[in-house]
Amino acid sequence: MWMDLMEKEKKAKRAKKRPGKPGLMRRLVSSIQTKIALIFMLLLLATIEIIGAYFTRQMEQTSIDNFQTTIQLQTIVTDQLTNQLVKNGKSADRKMNQIITDYSNDAISEIQVVDSKNVIRAVSNLNDKNRVGQLSNNGDIREVINTGQQKTLVTSTQKGSFMVQIVPLTSGTNIVGAVYVKASMADVFNNLRNVSMMFLTASLLAVVVAAIASMFISRAITRPIEELRQQAIQVADGDYSTQVKIYSNDELGQLGAAFNTLSAKIERSNEQSESERRRLDSVLSHMTDGVIATDRHGNVSIMNQMAQDFLNIKADDAINRPISQVLGLGEEYTSQDLISNQSDMQVTVNAGTDDEMILHASFTLIKRVTGFVSGAVCVLHDVTEQIKNEDEQRQFVSNVSHELRTPLTSVRAYIEALNEGAWKDPEIAPQFLEVTQKETERMIRMVNDLLVLSRMDRGATKLEPEWVNFTDFVGHLLNRFDMIVEHDQGEAQSDTKEYAIKRDLGNQALWVEIDTDQMMRVIDNIMNNAIKYSPDGGTITVRLTQNQILLSISDQGLGIPRKDLGKIFDRFYRADKARSRAQGGTGLGLAIAKEIVTAHGGRIWADSREGHGSTFYISLPYEPMDEEDEWDEV
Numbered sequence: 202m203w204m205d206l207m208e209k210e211k212k213a214k215r216a217k218k219r220p221g222k223p224g225l226m227r228r229l230v231s232s233i234q235t236k237i238a239l240i241f242m243l244l245l246l247a248t249i250e251i252i253g254a255y256f257t258r259q260m261e262q263t264s265i266d267n268f269q270t271t272i273q274l275q276t277i278v279t280d281q282l283t284n285q286l287v288k289n290g291k292s293a294d295r296k297m298n299q300i301i302t303d304y305s306n307d308a309i310s311e312i313q314v315v316d317s318k319n320v321i322r323a324v325s326n327l328n329d330k331n332r333v334g335q336l337s338n339n340g341d342i343r344e345v346i347n348t349g350q351q352k353t354l355v356t357s358t359q360k361g362s363f364m365v366q367i368v369p370l371t372s373g374t375n376i377v378g379a380v381y382v383k384a385s386m387a388d389v390f391n392n393l394r395n396v397s398m399m400f401l402t403a404s405l406l407a408v409v410v411a412a413i414a415s416m417f418i419s420r421a422i423t424r425p426i427e428e429l430r431q432q433a434i435q436v437a438d439g440d441y442s443t444q445v446k447i448y449s450n451d452e453l454g455q456l457g458a459a460f461n462t463l464s465a466k467i468e469r470s471n472e473q474s475e476s477e478r479r480r481l482d483s484v485l486s487h488m489t490d491g492v493i494a495t496d497r498h499g500n501v502s503i504m505n506q507m508a509q510d511f512l513n514i515k516a517d518d519a520i521n522r523p524i525s526q527v528l529g530l531g532e533e534y535t536s537q538d539l540i541s542n543q544s545d546m547q548v549t550v551n552a553g554t555d556d557e558m559i560l561h562a563s564f565t566l567i568k569r570v571t572g573f574v575s576g577a578v579c580v581l582h583d584v585t586e587q588i589k590n591e592d593e594q595r596q597f598v599s600n601v602s603h604e605l606r607t608p609l610t611s612v613r614a615y616i617e618a619l620n621e622g623a624w625k626d627p628e629i630a631p632q633f634l635e636v637t638q639k640e641t642e643r644m645i646r647m648v649n650d651l652l653v654l655s656r657m658d659r660g661a662t663k664l665e666p667e668w669v670n671f672t673d674f675v676g677h678l679l680n681r682f683d684m685i686v687e688h689d690q691g692e693a694q695s696d697t698k699e700y701a702i703k704r705d706l707g708n709q710a711l712w713v714e715i716d717t718d719q720m721m722r723v724i725d726n727i728m729n730n731a732i733k734y735s736p737d738g739g740t741i742t743v744r745l746t747q748n749q750i751l752l753s754i755s756d757q758g759l760g761i762p763r764k765d766l767g768k769i770f771d772r773f774y775r776a777d778k779a780r781s782r783a784q785g786g787t788g789l790g791l792a793i794a795k796e797i798v799t800a801h802g803g804r805i806w807a808d809s810r811e812g813h814g815s816t817f818y819i820s821l822p823y824e825p826m827d828e829e830d831e832w833d834e835v
């Protein structure tokens with residue numbers, strides 16, 4: 202039962218620990234599958250970017266170099282132009298015009314020839330004819346003429362990008378002028394753009410393919426991991442029925458196999474500890490001793506059914522409460538005192554009531570191998586009966602001593618008196634001797650009764666049952682008491698008491714198996730008491746109920762006070778001590794009667810009204826015989 206509690210607690214803890222399901226987006230972002238795909242794509246993108254940047258840069262450089270070579274003026278042309286420039290004059294200019302016009306092609310958009318004085322001498326573009334003879338305002342041309350160094354530059358205007366190449370014209374060591382060549386780079390850049398576009402498209406395609414491929418690859422990696430996760434959750438919930446699927450013999454496959462082994466081992470050890478727990482549970486619940494286990498602070502953690510019954514408390518109400526309180530010792534001890542002292546003690550439950558129970562509590566610490574105290578166990582043993590028996594035994598010994606001392610004292614007193622000379626008195630001496638004899642006889646009776654009881658207590662008295670007709674048995678017994686005339690041995694010795702015995706036995710045969718000697722002793726004792734305790738005589742009514750064995754013996758005597766009714770069957774108990782002693786009673790007759798009736802499986806009890814008489818009842822187990830049995834008997 203406390204195992205259920207522990208199980209509930211565990212489940213609650215498990216439920217507490219498990220986080221709620223995150224949103225789909227968060228799960229996607231945080232999933233390994235997405236991370237692997239993203240890393241894969243980013244790596245691919247970075248690689249493509251680096252290669253692309255390097256490649257386009259290289260291609261651009263090569264294209265520009267190639268273009269530069271394409272527009273480079275051939276030496277023969279520059280030589281011709283130098284010759285014409287040195288000649289000077291209009292025809293030279295015309296010739297130069299002719300040369301550059303001839304040389305112009307689709308790529309070259311403009312050629313100018315400038316002499317050493319910066320005067321434009323020839324232009325390839327017809328629209329610029331009027332500029333011939335004018336001073337060139339181009340700083341670069343002037344620089345080339347001054348330095349004699351060829352210059353190539355790329356310019357960008359609204360009309361597009363152009364490459365300008367200015368080549369100095371030299372005659373011997375003299376710089377005679379320069380040729381200015383301007384070529385549109387539109388084609389070059391168009392080509393570059395086309396290639397870049399192709400590259401970009403290919404890159405995008407590669408990224409898409411890579412994304413799909415990486416999704417598949419990462420899925421292949423994460424699927425076993427996801428299955429492992431699901432399996433782990435199931436195992437944590439105590440479900441060991443499914444196994445992780447092994448897809449391959451790689452590390453993940455090996456991890457899956459290891460997990461399956463682990464889960465099988467957990468299941469086995471769980472089963473073991475579960476059966477161990479069940480065994481402990483059943484041992485504890487079937488124990489006749491109460492068991493309470495506490496944590497190290499002394500708060501109750503386990504309580505078996507017996508302990509609950511003993512202490513009249515439900516386990517649910519006791520769990521987590523200090524053991525000192527649960528045992529009802531809260532005022533005298535703390536739980537820590539109880540478990541650290543480890544001494545045995547007695548706990549009284551329902552003290553002062555009829556349900557009073559005395560429990561022997563012994564404490565033992567639960568220690569781990571390290572010596573750390575993790576709790577304590579308290580075993581409760583019901584010692585009520587034992588203590589009661591011990592008390593009764595003490596009381597009995599004291600009663601016996603007391604009962605014997607009184608007559609012995611009186612006997613000694615009489616003997617002393619006789620010894621001191623009373624024996625010489627012919628009147629007193631016989632009286633003293635008679636009393637001494639009576640007391641001695643009473644003591645003998647008492648000792649005999651005690652021996653009978655002692656034999657019964659030891660179980661040494663065996664019943665010797667025989668089948669008798671109880672109605673006849675009681676009838677014969679009463680015949681002996683009929684009209685008994687007895688001398689009252691009390692106050693008035695000369696008084697005689699006459700008693701009438703009224704029989705109401707019916708004539709139905711009640712066959713029963715009894716030890717007749719013993720049962721005779723019982724009825725004798727009750728009859729004698731009825732006579733003894735009825736000083737004024739009277740009628741004793743003996744009734745036997747038909748169809749069952751219930752014998753009642755009623756007298757019209759002193760009666761028994763209500764408070765004593767339950768006790769008169771106790772050893773040495775007398776309602777009226779003086780009278781009983783005076784009557785030579787031992788106080789053991791009814792105790793013996795009770796033992797005998799109980800040994801027969803019956804019951805004996807009394808009812809009385811003080812001053813009006815008493816009724817004693819004896820009931821015995823009786824099974825009416827059917828006719829067949831009676832015929833058998835005959």
Ligand code: ADP
Nearest residue numbers: 730731734769775776777781786787788790791
């Ligand atoms: P005793 O030897 O004293 O009679 P018993 O065991 O026979 O011892 O009886 C116990 C006590 O019960 C007696 O001392 C007496 O006080 C009381 N008792 C028994 N029978 C009767 C009775 N019929 N009427 C009144 N008191 C009785």
